[in-house]
Amino acid sequence: MTDRHDPAPYIDLKGIRKGYRIGTETVSIFADLDLAIAGGAFVAIMGPSGSGKSTLLNMLAGIESPDAGQLMIGGNRLDRMGEASRTAWRAHNMGMVFQFYNLLPMLTAAENVELPLLLKPLSGKERRLRTEKVLDLVGLAGREKQYPTRMSGGQQQRVGIARAIVADPGLLLCDEPTGDLDRKSADDILAMLGFLNRELCKTIVMVTHDPQAARHANRVLHLDKGEFAEERSAA
Ligand SMILES: Nc1ncnc2c1ncn2[C@@H]1O[C@H](COP(=O)(O)OP(=O)(O)OP(=O)(O)O)[C@@H](O)[C@H]1O
Numbered sequence: 001m002t003d004r005h006d007p008a009p010y011i012d013l014k015g016i017r018k019g020y021r022i023g024t025e026t027v028s029i030f031a032d033l034d035l036a037i038a039g040g041a042f043v044a045i046m047g048p049s050g051s052g053k054s055t056l057l058n059m060l061a062g063i064e065s066p067d068a069g070q071l072m073i074g075g076n077r078l079d080r081m082g083e084a085s086r087t088a089w090r091a092h093n094m095g096m097v098f099q100f101y102n103l104l105p106m107l108t109a110a111e112n113v114e115l116p117l118l119l120k121p122l123s124g125k126e127r128r129l130r131t132e133k134v135l136d137l138v139g140l141a142g143r144e145k146q147y148p149t150r151m152s153g154g155q156q157q158r159v160g161i162a163r164a165i166v167a168d169p170g171l172l173l174c175d176e177p178t179g180d181l182d183r184k185s186a187d188d189i190l191a192m193l194g195f196l197n198r199e200l201c202k203t204i205v206m207v208t209h210d211p212q213a214a215r216h217a218n219r220v221l222h223l224d225k226g227e228f229a230e231e232r233s234a235a
């Protein structure tokens with residue numbers, strides 16, 4: 001499934017095969033999956049539990065490898081990279097947002113956000129400036145020293161988003177980013193993702209069970225039995 005108007009998609013998966021070995025059996029998740037996503041898109045991926053949404057996201061993140069097929073992002077063949085190159089690529093090119101935030105409870109909001117910058121050749125001052133800037137962007141200015149355990153779910157997810165964008169990646173991968181939030185907090189987070197997509201040109205791939213969340217995307221894909229069906233595509 002391709003974006004007809006984009007001859008060189010930002011994300012291009014061809015013939016992806018992926019299964020898990022359970023004992024002596026291999027359970028197939030994807031036998032021959034194709035997917036093309038244009039740069040600058042905001043894509044929602046829906047589908048039943050166990051259909052492979054997180055597996056797909058983890059392959060896009062370079063955390064899991066396909067068993068076969070081509071996985072190209074931004075012109076780079078992730079499936080051909082070694083572990084070290086993939087880790088470095090990930091640090092520069094993508095941010096991840098999780099359902100349960102994955103913040104470290106013993107670190108402050110600012111320390112959590114600063115973590116991805118520790119992999120970069122930046123001074124402490126530059127790291128602090130960038131951290132403050134993104135915390136401001138997500139509406140948490142002045143809360144640098146607060147611990148995530150003292151924050152609401154919506155605030156914790158803002159910290160999660162700030163951490164995901166602090167190194168200025170082009171791609172955001174979000175696995176159920178609003179799955180743990182009430183409607184109001186969920187809508188705030190979705191509006192923020194929409195802003196990052198429109199104003200800062202982040203390409204976003206978001207897994208969600210929530211049809212209202214999917215409406216914020218400009219493309220909705222349904223994953224079922226190892227295949228995609230497209231719901232609608234904004235022109
Ligand atoms: N590390 C693993 N080892 C073995 N099987 C796995 C592993 N990870 C996932 N699976 C299996 O792969 C299938 C797809 O899992 P995945 O987590 O990608 O589904 P999902 O669509 O994200 O589901 P959910 O909506 O519940 O989050 C499931 O049947 C799951 O049990």
Ligand SMILES: [Mg+2]
Nearest residue numbers: 053054055175
């Ligand atoms: Mg999942």
